[in-house]
Amino acid sequence: MPADCLSYRETNYYSSLISDYLDQKEELKGFYHRFPSIENFEAQIKDKKELFSADKRELLVRVLEQQYSEIEKGEEVSANIKALSNENTFTVTTGHQLNLFTGPLYFLYKIVSTINLASALKKEYPKNDFVPVYWMATEDHDFEEINYFILNGKKFKWNSQQKQAGEDAVGDLNTEGLEEVFNLFSAEIGGGKNAEDLKDLFKSAYLEHSNLTDATRYLAHQLFKEYGLVILDAQNKELKAEFIPYVEKELFEKVSHTTTISVAEKLEQLDYGIQVNPREINLFYLNDGLRERIIEKEGSFYVNGTEISWSKDEMQKEIQDFPERFSPNVMLRPLYQEVILPNLCYIGGGGELAYWFELKEMFEELKVPFPILLLRNSALIETSKQNKKRGKLDISQSELFLKQHELINRKVRKISNIDIDFSPQKEHLVKQFQQLYELAEKTDPTFLGAVKAQEVKQLKGLEHLENRLLLAQKRKLKDEVSRIAALQNELFPNKRLQERQTNFSEMYLEFGQVLIPTLIENLDPLKLKFKILTFGEK
Known part of the structure; x- marks a missing residue:
């Protein structure tokens, strides 16, 4: 491999x-x-x-x-x-x-x-x-x-309708409702040995165990x-x-x-x-379908959002008698x-x-x-077929991780039969304006602002022309662009x-x-x- x-x-x-x-x-x-x-x-x-x-x-x-x-x-x-x-x-x-x-x-x-x-x-x-x-x-x-x-x-x-879903510790949730997920999953993956292995694994885990921990x-x-x-x-x-x-x-x-x-x-x-961000107390109270923060006020302890409370002595006894009720947070x-x-x-x-x-x-x-x-x-897993596609599109492994518009722009510039890189023209323009700056300083320095504004305007004009040319080439090379985007979308679903x-x-x-x-x-x-x-x- x-x-x-x-x-x-x-x-x-x-x-x-x-x-x-x-x-x-x-x-x-x-x-x-x-x-x-x-x-x-x-x-x-x-x-x-x-x-x-x-x-x-x-x-x-x-x-x-x-x-x-x-x-x-x-x-x-x-x-x-x-x-x-x-x-x-x-x-x-x-x-x-x-x-x-x-x-x-x-x-x-x-x-x-x-x-x-x-x-x-x-x-x-x-x-x-x-x-x-x-x-x-x-x-x-x-x-x-x-x-x-x-x-x-x-x-x-x-879609569990259990009362404690989202409130209690998830390990205690019973597996009710997972048969519906199993049926949808089974229909999606179809037949074949690998599919049957997956169905057996899902069924044995979730339909033959009563809670999420055991499953x-x-x-x-x-x-x-x-x-x-x-x-x-x-x-x-x-x-x-x-x-x-x-x-x-x-x-x-x-x-x-x-x-x-x-x-x-x-x-x-x-x-x-x-x-x-650390809280003052980083413990939950866990009991009877409840997992909620413990807070302290004026020497007494409370379970947030409930009527449950203890004095310091009562809390010490609760800890000794029921340590399993104290659940650490992150x-x-x-x-x-x-x-x-x-x-x-x-x-x-x-x-x-x-x-x-x-x-x-x-x-x-x-x-x-x-x-x-x-x-x-x-890791990123690619199939041999995807690897061959990548080779034909001349995309390196590191290029796969570029933002999609950056990847497409780079590849279009590379495979285009015309030069879409206006960097030489921009460099030439900057040199020309450098001479204008020197001339303005010698004659009338108040013209420096006008020279700068004109430089910015002309550089933006070149960038606009470059982008228009790139867009035209993307349309011309739309099949290659489509294949590049499709491959990256396969390997990075939802751009993640x-x-x-x-x-x-x-x-x-x-x-x-x-x-x-x-x-x-x-x-x-x-x-x-x-x-x-x-x-x-x-």
């Missing part, structure tokens, strides 16, 4: 924050602990080993065994769960929402990056074991973000079980009990706000912007993850890493090792990165069971490059 790489900066789809991080710019080094190079994991292993107890390992293994009790784990997953009881075993983790049928394609890239990093670490540090973990965002409540996927440019949406666990397990992926639902009373000291620090000392607000300001001063979830896992590295997208950069001082204050932060793999729009099922229909093994073989998480993969060629 041919594969090529671009820097993330070259694609023009990534923020300056992420591009500068990958370039290891000096001004960003205070916002993270260790850069994701293979040699930096040695010290990370040492730090985590010292601070992660045997009791925590025993609890984690017990919870995972419970969560997998109704799943045929397979040898690889069973071995990885068992290995977590050993002091020399560590995790690398990615997290993701419970998107319907995985949502956009980058769900696969996140998990493949995690699996491949675990493999790379095992080769470099053979005395240790490394377990890839998918952290399911079961406590998230943004139903509108997860209730659809896009296939062949069509949105397949779960998502089953789906991800079926896709990645042979690679030993361990899937964790952290909404668990025993795991939440481990987090009690940090919940108390958050509620009574507002530790996340006091440690992150100045960091966020520093990022803003560096013109990177702020991904997440600012605290990373801390919870690092408290309950022997984790070395978090793998996420650009937006995720941006809010992690706000958290280092909080981790230091609480004496929890800050993980290595790794940008997940990104393919991985952020297209569901994996579209690729599976085309490539079948080789899809995931090919991604495993070709995506290198430590290379820190955007990959272009051509399927169907050797």
